[in-house]
Amino acid sequence: MDTMLIKSKIKEYLMRSVRNYEIKDDDNIFELGIVHSLFTIQLIMFIEKNFGIELEDEELDIEKIKTVNDMVELIKNNIEKKEKGALKL
Amino acid sequence: MKSVTNENIMILKARDFVKEQVVPSIEEFERNAFIPKEFFIKMAKHGFLGLSIPKKYGGLELDYLTLGAIHEEFGKGYCSVQNILTVYAMVCKPLNRFGTEDQKQKWLPAIAKGETIVSIAITEPKAGSDIKQIETEAVLDGDDYVINGKKRYITLGQIADLFLVFGKCNGRGIAFLVERETPGFEIHPINGLLGLRANMLAELHLKNCRIPKENLIGRVGHGLSHVATFALDEGRYTTACGCVGLGQACLEEAFKYAEDRIQFNSPIREHQLVQKMLTEMIVNVKAARLLCHDAGMLRDAADPSSIAATLMAKYYASKMSVMVSNYAVQIHGASGCVAGAAVERFYRDSKIMEIIEGASQLYEIHIAKNFRI
Numbered sequence: 001m002d003t004m005l006i007k008s009k010i011k012e013y014l015m016r017s018v019r020n021y022e023i024k025d026d027d028n029i030f031e032l033g034i035v036h037s038l039f040t041i042q043l044i045m046f047i048e049k050n051f052g053i054e055l056e057d058e059e060l061d062i063e064k065i066k067t068v069n070d071m072v073e074l075i076k077n078n079i080e081k082k083e084k085g086a087l088k089l
Numbered sequence: 090m091k092s093v094t095n096e097n098i099m100i101l102k103a104r105d106f107v108k109e110q111v112v113p114s115i116e117e118f119e120r121n122a123f124i125p126k127e128f129f130i131k132m133a134k135h136g137f138l139g140l141s142i143p144k145k146y147g148g149l150e151l152d153y154l155t156l157g158a159i160h161e162e163f164g165k166g167y168c169s170v171q172n173i174l175t176v177y178a179m180v181c182k183p184l185n186r187f188g189t190e191d192q193k194q195k196w197l198p199a200i201a202k203g204e205t206i207v208s209i210a211i212t213e214p215k216a217g218s219d220i221k222q223i224e225t226e227a228v229l230d231g232d233d234y235v236i237n238g239k240k241r242y243i244t245l246g247q248i249a250d251l252f253l254v255f256g257k258c259n260g261r262g263i264a265f266l267v268e269r270e271t272p273g274f275e276i277h278p279i280n281g282l283l284g285l286r287a288n289m290l291a292e293l294h295l296k297n298c299r300i301p302k303e304n305l306i307g308r309v310g311h312g313l314s315h316v317a318t319f320a321l322d323e324g325r326y327t328t329a330c331g332c333v334g335l336g337q338a339c340l341e342e343a344f345k346y347a348e349d350r351i352q353f354n355s356p357i358r359e360h361q362l363v364q365k366m367l368t369e370m371i372v373n374v375k376a377a378r379l380l381c382h383d384a385g386m387l388r389d390a391a392d393p394s395s396i397a398a399t400l401m402a403k404y405y406a407s408k409m410s411v412m413v414s415n416y417a418v419q420i421h422g423a424s425g426c427v428a429g430a431a432v433e434r435f436y437r438d439s440k441i442m443e444i445i446e447g448a449s450q451l452y453e454i455h456i457a458k459n460f461r462i
Contacts, residue, residue, distance in 0.1 A: 013393070017393075036455065036458065036459050037314070037318070038318055038322070038396050038455070038459075040314050040315060040318070041314075041315060041318045041319055041322065041396065042393040042396050043393070044315075045391055045392075045393045045395075045396075046393040048391070049390075049391040049392070049393075057187065057307060057308055057311075058308065060307075060308070060311060060315055061308070061310065061311070062314070
């Protein structure tokens with residue numbers, strides 16, 4: 001999956017949750033105060049379900065998913081990891 | 090017609106278990122405000138303590154719609170037992186999601202078998218709905234955390250063997266497992282509850298309790314934002330479904346009584362003002378069930394909107410149970426106000442169901458604040 005597609009899926013999802021706010025790729029969504037306290041878990045569920053990956057404990061940190069760019073990197077790394085694992089099999 | 094699946098069979102098993110094992114014990118459980126350990130073993134033998142546990146750890150790994158239907162059956166029979174299953178869901182789901190493989194292998198099979206009774210400890214004297222205010226403090230000392238703090242209104246606190254406890258470490262949320270026999274861990278029973286009388290509540294005191302690092306669930310900093318949120322989300326769903334069962338029980342008792350009770354030469358069911366109450370009960374129970382069904386389907390699909398749907402289901406279903414149990418007592422008149430009358434218990438239990446896993450007012454803030462057209 002290419003970066004643009006991942007990014008557009010994330011933005012589409014975020015826009016559903018934070019209507020009327022134009023999120024930039026480097027905006028820290030947690031510092032902006034535009035998401036509620038349950039959002040972290042909601043976001044993790046979105047990432048795992050939509051990109052077919054399972055995040056490790058250390059990847060669940062808010063620091064890893066605070067901006068759109070962070071999320072793209074995390075997702076890309078996990079997809080790569082998964083593909084490499086599948087190749088080994 | 091829907092085919093008979095293992096999930097359907099489990100719902101029927103729950104119905105039979107409630108009828109044959111739970112209902113005949115209610116009077117004893119309520120009188121003693123206690124459910125003996127043997128009953129937990131009985132529930133475990135039928136699989137009910139492993140509803141949320143993966144099959145590879147000895148559980149049933151049920152989907153959410155089936156889980157919800159089972160909670161409805163237990164809620165219809167006896168909310169004190171239904172709420173025990175909620176506690177199990179609130180401990181087992183986060184343990185499975187955030188726990189290490191060693192933790193899962195050590196605890197989940199024992200929990201499913203009924204050998205280890207579990208409890209979850211979030212609430213404190215100064216922290217209820219506002220969990221960020223919790224004061225239980227964990228300090229790392231070598232390979233252990235040293236824990237100090239107090240927990241209050243902890244369901245199953247009197248008899249649990251293992252507690253999922255929440256606190257802070259250097260201001261960051263932390264979740265850890267505490268075993269009953271840990272030195273410095275004191276259990277003080279809380280008696281005289283309005284409802285859910287057999288839930289064996291306790292206040293817990295942790296005085297320099299040493300917990301090995303291996304008992305940490307998730308990472309430091311994830312305790313409240315991830316583990317507690319995940320647990321509460323689970324608790325909201327199962328409590329909402331329990332409320333639907335409670336509402337259904339109120340409805341059935343009210344209908345029976347309204348058919349049998351003759352006043353002014355006719356069953357009171359034929360009186361229009363009673364019909365008004367019955368209609369509101371029927372429609373509200375059904376509406377709550379549909380909200381739970383919606384939440385269950387979204388949860389099964391791992392849809393992020395399931396969290397909001399679950400908030401709505403718990404908000405509506407718990408308020409419905411208070412309203413419906415109020416009507417059920419009203420229809421029964423004086424005979425519904427006597428200890429031992431089923432509707433008297435429903436009325437008391439419903440109020441607790443509206444408060445546990447977050448009071449309605451908290452939901453009003455969350456739902457209105459986060460709703461998007």
